[in-house]
Amino acid sequence: MLPSIPVLADYGLSPTHGFLPDVLPLTRLPDPYYTKWEAIVANLQALILSKRLRGVVDRLPVLSTIGLEHDAEWRRAYSLLTFMAHAYIWGGDSPSDRLPPPIAVPLLEVSARLEVLPVATYASLCLWNFKPLFMDEAIDNLENLATLNTFTGSLDESWFYLVSVAIEARGAPIIPLMLTAMAAARAGDAPTVTRCLRTFAERLDDLGTLLQRMNESCDPTIFYHRIRPFLAGSKNMAEAGLPDGVVYEDGSGTETYRQYSGGSNAQSSIIQFFDIALGVDHHPTGDRRSRADSFSDREGRAAAPRHNFIMEMRKYMPGPHARFLNDVQAVANIRDFVEDHQDDVQLCIAYDACLSMLRVLRDKHIAIVTRYIVVPSREVRARSRSRSPEATRRRVNLATASSSAQQRRSPVQERRGGGPQGIAFEAPDNKKGDLKGTGGTALMSFLKQARDETGEPTVEEWARRFISRVLKAEGRNDFFFGKPEEPVVPGVGVATEEVEVAGLAGTWTIDDDVGGICHY
Numbered sequence: 430m431l432p433s434i435p436v437l438a439d440y441g442l443s444p445t446h447g448f449l450p451d452v453l454p455l456t457r458l459p460d461p462y463y464t465k466w467e468a469i470v471a472n473l474q475a476l477i478l479s480k481r482l483r484g485v486v487d488r489l490p491v492l493s494t495i496g497l498e499h500d501a502e503w504r505r506a507y508s509l510l511t512f513m514a515h516a517y518i519w520g521g522d523s524p525s526d527r528l529p530p531p532i533a534v535p536l537l538e539v540s541a542r543l544e545v546l547p548v549a550t551y552a553s554l555c556l557w558n559f560k561p562l563f564m565d566e567a568i569d570n571l572e573n574l575a576t577l578n579t580f581t582g583s584l585d586e587s588w589f590y591l592v593s594v595a596i597e598a599r600g601a602p603i604i605p606l607m608l609t610a611m612a613a614a615r616a617g618d619a620p621t622v623t624r625c626l627r628t629f630a631e632r633l634d635d636l637g638t639l640l641q642r643m644n645e646s647c648d649p650t651i652f653y654h655r656i657r658p659f660l661a662g663s664k665n666m667a668e669a670g671l672p673d674g675v676v677y678e679d680g681s682g683t684e685t686y687r688q689y690s691g692g693s694n695a696q697s698s699i700i701q702f703f704d705i706a707l708g709v710d711h712h713p714t715g716d717r718r719s720r721a722d723s724f725s726d727r728e729g730r731a732a733a734p735r736h737n738f739i740m741e742m743r744k745y746m747p748g749p750h751a752r753f754l755n756d757v758q759a760v761a762n763i764r765d766f767v768e769d770h771q772d773d774v775q776l777c778i779a780y781d782a783c784l785s786m787l788r789v790l791r792d793k794h795i796a797i798v799t800r801y802i803v804v805p806s807r808e809v810r811a812r813s814r815s816r817s818p819e820a821t822r823r824r825v826n827l828a829t830a831s832s833s834a835q836q837r838r839s840p841v842q843e844r845r846g847g848g849p850q851g852i853a854f855e856a857p858d859n860k861k862g863d864l865k866g867t868g869g870t871a872l873m874s875f876l877k878q879a880r881d882e883t884g885e886p887t888v889e890e891w892a893r894r895f896i897s898r899v900l901k902a903e904g905r906n907d908f909f910f911g912k913p914e915e916p917v918v919p920g921v922g923v924a925t926e927e928v929e930v931a932g933l934a935g936t937w938t939i940d941d942d943v944g945g946i947c948h949y
């Protein structure tokens with residue numbers, strides 16, 4: 430018997446808010462017992478600036494979680510504790526590789542209860558960290574949103590989170606819509622499936638418009654140098670100053686180093702839901718298997734998905750959200766339904782339109798990653814060439830890691846051309862060296878493959894060609910911002926060697942032969 434179509438309420442999901450909580454995030458914990466946590470996060474910027482945060486946290490009592498009642502309170506506690514944790518780790522001259530008991534103990538308890546990892550995730554930064562400005566206005570409107578917590582107090586940081594919140598809210602109705610489409614496909618009801626797909630395509634277009642609004646109020650330099658360092662995790666962070674990860678001091682005496690990815694939108698469940706609903710398969714980067722290859726011949730069932738970054742990110746979603754995705758995956762039938770009804774022109778057009786719009790969304794995202802991560806990382810690298818060791822020694826974090834990596838290479842490493850793993854670290858002789866990031870994966874190759882895989886199920890031959898066309902200007906211009914300006918820093922934009930760059934959740938290489946600045 431076929432498994433039943435998942436019911437949103439079973440996973441704590443809302444038909445109107447989707448993966449955002451149905452009950453709005455709390456602006457503070459009601460029990461005064463937690464006043465100290467609230468006070469620290471309310472004063473985070475001042476505490477970081479005055480370098481007093483670590484001392485204040487070290488002197489905090491270890492608060493019990495017994496005073497947390499409703500889910501909304503647990504979520505607020507998780508958000509507060511992850512902001513404190515990342516500020517503690519990254520908010521000094523060099524990172525701390527220990528989280529003291531006042532944060533570690535309650536954070537581990539809260540995370541276990543909420544089925545999330547004890548680190549800043551998309552849930553603590555975005556899903557559970559917003560409020561509407563006016564209660565009677567919608568939360569899919571960026572003009573009606575504000576953040577609750579930030580590391581920097583900057584408008585740029587708030588905007589970075591809020592664009593995601595608006596995308597989640599605007600995309601939320603697609604979830605019940607596509608569950609309806611799956612039920613309709615089971616019943617052989619092609620007109621309903623077509624109607625749902627058309628609405629889905631229109632909404633995806635809206636989401637692309639929202640995504641592009643990132644450029645309005647989040648400055649790439651501020652993002653790269655001020656915001657992103659606080660989002661960093663503890664995995665592959667040797668060059669940023671955390672060679673082993675972070676010890677969570679839970680008082681057990683048996684603590685070992687833990688390593689987690691940093692907070693990233695790649696942990697958003699809604700984008701993965703779109704892929705699943707449309708039958709888009711993602712493979713490990715560099716593995717371009719066709720769908721047929723991923724089916725087990727003998728059993729006629731889909732083979733277990735192999736490890737890849739997108740699947741890895743499911744571990745960073747709240748447990749019920751990840752379970753929902755797994756359960757939807759087990760019943761997703763739209764792609765098969767469309768393939769079986771290729772004579773139904775309206776259905777095929779609607780399906781292909783969805784794939785096309787999702788691909789466009791990924792195109793826009795690649796332009797954003799180029800502007801916010803790739804370009805600034807090259808600027809850092811170019812600058813680090815002319816900087817003195819004294820200048821780079823001052824502060825160690827994700828943003829300075831490239832220059833410090835360059836400065837710290839030993840003479841032996843210099844001779845070998847290898848050396849410490851770094852964020853904007855050059856491979857020898859313009860070749861791939863022994864550098865390993867998140868599986869040694871190139872950021873642009875990963876993002877481009879995810880984008881290209883989006884178009885693969887396209888049904889109509891013409892649509893397939895249209896979707897996978899390579900733009901003439903590709904490799905030279907920024908799709909949305911026209912020609913790039915002349916590089917401000919000599920060497921930026923013309924480098925050809927492979928470098929490594931820390932994304933949000935992972936560390937990646939940027940290889941110019943298949944990707945790089947404005948080359949997508």
Ligand code: HEM
Nearest residue numbers: 592593596693694695700791797798801879932933934935
């Ligand atoms: C300044 C804004 C943004 C930057 C710099 C950025 C950067 C990145 C980076 C570096 C990755 C690779 C994984 C990692 O290292 O974290 C990534 C992946 C991803 N991002 Fe973003 N991102 C931004 C905004 C967004 C927004 C608003 C969304 C929501 C639609 C989003 C959705 C995704 C998804 C779904 C992935 C996984 C790859 C895929 O499915 O295509 N990102 N992003």
